[in-house]
Amino acid sequence: MSLDPLSVCAAEANILATLLATSDLTAPVPSCPGWSLADLGRHTGGVHAWARDAVGHEPGTPPGAEPPGPAEDATVAAWYRTQADDLLTALVAVDPGRPCWTLDRADRTAGFWLRRQAHETTMHRWDAERAVGRDAHIDPTVALDGIDEVLRMFLPRQLRLGRTSATEDTVHLRPQEMATSHSVGNGAASVGTVSGPAEALLLLLWRRTTLDDPRLTVSGDRSAVDACLDRPLTP
Structure with missing residues (x-):
């Protein structure tokens, strides 16, 4: 099943907007150390606005900085909803090939x-769901595409920008929802495999979980696998 990104974005933005409007915005976000739920709303709303601007820019011209969002926590939820709605309006209207x-x-x-x-x-x-104590999940189709x-x-962009280092080792990721595996690293040495649900593997790549996650199975040299994955593979 292929990803329907517009439907996913609309559904997820609605859930996030509702959480921001109904939760304690001072709650810490464990997966984003140092952020409160309000900070998460400001960041995500700012990224939405930045992406909306990028859609209208020519390929050689990046958009400006993300807007910081409102200073007062009380207005974050409404502001986020506006940014999400504006982004979705732009994405619905644009030709994906533009x-x-x-x-x-x-x-x-x-x-x-x-x-x-x-x-x-x-x-x-x-x-956000984890921050408010909910049992959060990511759809397997979304996770596989992620x-x-x-x-x-x-990962190639992180390497190109010098934000992470290359490695001689390769780790294979084997989502249980598909027959083939993905490779992390371009080295000749295969040091191990991490198997499990696509959701857990995606969260591992984004440093939202670790190899100790009970959903994951590690084979091979665990310390080498950990070293290969414990790099800023994403921004």
């Missing part, structure tokens, strides 16, 4: 932002 500025040198089209914002919103909805996004777009 050239624009993106994070991916190989894909300078508006379709990039449909996918990226679906994953951005999903991950931060998960962060793994692909990390390994095909974010």
Whole structure:
């Protein structure tokens, strides 16, 4: 089943907006150390606004800085809802093939932002649900596509920008929902495999969980696997 990024983004943004409007905005977000729930709303709303602007920019012209959001926590929920609605309006109206500025040198089209914002919103909805004590989950179809996004777009970009280091080792990720595996690293040495649900593997790549997650099974050299994955593979 293929990802429907617009539907995912709309559904996840609605959940996040509702959480912000009905929860204690001073609650800490454990998966984003140092942030409160209000900070999470400001960040995600700012990213929505930034992505909306990017859709309208030519490929060689990046948008400006993300807006910081309101200073007062009490207005964050309404502000986030506005940013999400404006983003969705722009994404519905745009031709996915329209050239624009993106994070991916190989894909300078508006379709990039449909996918990226679906994953951005999903991950931060998960962060918010965990912050308020809910049992958060990510749909397997979304998680499988998210793994692909990390390994095909974010990791190469992190390496290109010098935000992480290359490694001689390779780790294989084997989601239980598919027959094939993904590789982390381009080295000749295969040091091990991590198997489990796509959700848990995606959370591992985004440092929302660890190899100690009971859903994950590690084979091979565990310390080498950990070293290969314990790098900033994503921003």
